Amino acid sequence: xxxxxxxxxxxxxxxxxxxxxxxxxxxxxxxxxxxxxxxxxxxxxxxxxxxxxxxxxxxxxxxxxxxxxxxxxxxxxxxxxxxxxxxxxxxxxxxxxxxxxxxxxxxxxxxxxxxxxxxxxxxxxxxxxxxxxxxxxxxxxxxxxxxxxxxxxxxxxxxxxxxxxxxxxxxxxxxxxxxxxxxxxxxxxxxxxxxxxxxxxxxxxxxxxxxxxxxxxxxxxxxxxxxxxxxxxxxxxxxxxxxxxxxxxxxxxxxxxxxxxxxxxxxxxxxxxxxxxxxxxx
Numbered sequence: 001x002x003x004x005x006x007x008x009x010x011x012x013x014x015x016x017x018x019x020x021x022x023x024x025x026x027x028x029x030x031x032x033x034x035x036x037x038x039x040x041x042x043x044x045x046x047x048x049x050x051x052x053x054x055x056x057x058x059x060x061x062x063x064x065x066x067x068x069x070x071x072x073x074x075x076x077x078x079x080x081x082x083x084x085x086x087x088x089x090x091x092x093x094x095x096x097x098x099x100x101x102x103x104x105x106x107x108x109x110x111x112x113x114x115x116x117x118x119x120x121x122x123x124x125x126x127x128x129x130x131x132x133x134x135x136x137x138x139x140x141x142x143x144x145x146x147x148x149x150x151x152x153x154x155x156x157x158x159x160x161x162x163x164x165x166x167x168x169x170x171x172x173x174x175x176x177x178x179x180x181x182x183x184x185x186x187x188x189x190x191x192x193x194x195x196x197x198x199x200x201x202x203x204x205x206x207x208x209x210x211x212x213x214x215x216x217x218x219x220x221x222x223x224x225x226x227x228x229x230x231x232x233x234x235x236x237x238x239x240x241x242x243x244x245x246x247x248x249x250x251x252x253x254x255x256x257x258x259x260x261x262x263x264x265x266x267x268x269x270x271x272x273x274x275x276x277x278x279x280x281x282x
Contacts (some may be wrong), residue, residue, distance in 0.1 A: 001219075001262040003027055005057050005232035006254055007194065010036040014048050021052040023251035027230045030096065031060035034069070037087065046094040057230055058098035058139070058192055059091045066105025071123035072116040072148055073105070081123050085130045092134035098192055099131060100139050100168045103158050104148035113148070120148055121161035128162035139168040139192050142182070144175050144203050151177040152185035159189055166191040170234070171213060172198035172205060179213065183221040190227060194234035199277055205235050206243055208257055209267035210276055216264055231258055244275045 005027030008016065012032065020028060028049070032040065049056050061084045063069055069083065070076045088099055103120045128138050140158050143149045149158060151174070159165045169190045174182055183190065197211030198204035208215050233254045239245045247270065260267050 002229070002231035002258070004255055004258045005029060005230040006251065007031040007060060007232060007234040009236060012036075012040070012045070014044070014051075017048040017052040017054050019251050020054045024255040025054065025251055027055045027057035027232065029058040029060055029100070029232055029234075030056060030091070031100075031234070032062070033064060034062045037062045040090075042090055042094050049094075056091075056094060056096050057232070058100055059087060059096045060100040061087055061102075063102040063105070070105040071101070071127075072103060072108075072120035074115075074119055077119050077123050081126050085127065088127070088131050088134060088136060092131075092136050097134075097136045098139055099127075099136060100141050100192070100194075101127065102143060102147070102149075103140050103154075104143070106143075106146045108146045108148065117148060117154070117157060120158060124158060124161045124165055128164045132164055137164060137166050137191065138162075139166050141168040141170055141194065142173050143170070144173045150175065152182045155182075155186055156189075165189075168192045168194060170194035170196075170203075171218065172196045172203050172211070175200070175202070180217055180221045183218070183225060187225045188227075190222075190225065192229055193227075193232050195231060196233065196235045199273075204240070204242055206276065207235060207249065207253065207269055208261060209269045210243060210245075210271050210273065212273055212277075215261050219261065231262075233258075242276070243271060245271045
């Protein structure tokens with residue numbers, strides 16, 4: 001149904017590309033923290049991409065630490081835009097055309113949200129213009145808690161800053177809106193995904209089927225808006241302490257999970273929502 005992608009952990013090396021290829025993962029999102037992003041070897045990325053036939057699909061722009069990178073913060077916005085624009089320029093040279101961005105850090109006080117939204121929109125306009133020069137697109141990610149982009153209203157307001165802006169739908173970030181309503185309202189502005197499951201209490205980044213999301217409803221909603229890009233997981237291989245899972249994940253687990261979802265088969269995960277919610281509530 002969809003090509004399968006995975007957002008990378010840090011650091012990225014040739015062995016990772018090899019494991020993607022062996023597991024049937026055809027698309028990679030380059031996602032590294034500030035420290036590792038500044039040490040990326042772009043020549044090696046394109047070399048490994050071609051060698052293992054794994055497409056460099058998207059680039060998750062650095063967003064941490066919030067005290068240094070925040071396009072919505074009055075004192076950091078200008079420097080953050082300048083800093084992030086360098087990754088767009090470098091990544092575009094090796095064929096990456098989607099750049100995922102967090103519209104803010106946190107915490108944000110309610111009384112400051114309107115001002116932060118306006119600052120973020122100005123930043124996004126500038127970044128969209130830079131991306132346009134390189135044939136690339138800025139994809140604004142929905143975020144949880146007090147961050148900007150916590151619901152469809154926020155996302156649509158942010159996207160209104162420039163006609164070329166698009167959305168990255170993170171399936172485990174919505175704490176104030178039903179995921180199906182979000183998909184319907186944002187519609188075809190969604191051009192990429194971060195796929196993972198959660199308990200509706202906070203972001204968890206669990207494997208689909210380990211949390212509470214109705215995945216067939218999500219797949220149907222995406223079909224209705226005409227989504228046709230990559231089914232891209234954003235989940236760490238290492239098992240977090242919020243979940244019951246007998247071993248860490250392997251890349252083959254993502255491929256198997258996706259195929260079962262696409263074929264509407266029972267998920268053969270190592271853990272269940274009941275087990276995980278019980279652990280979390282203990």
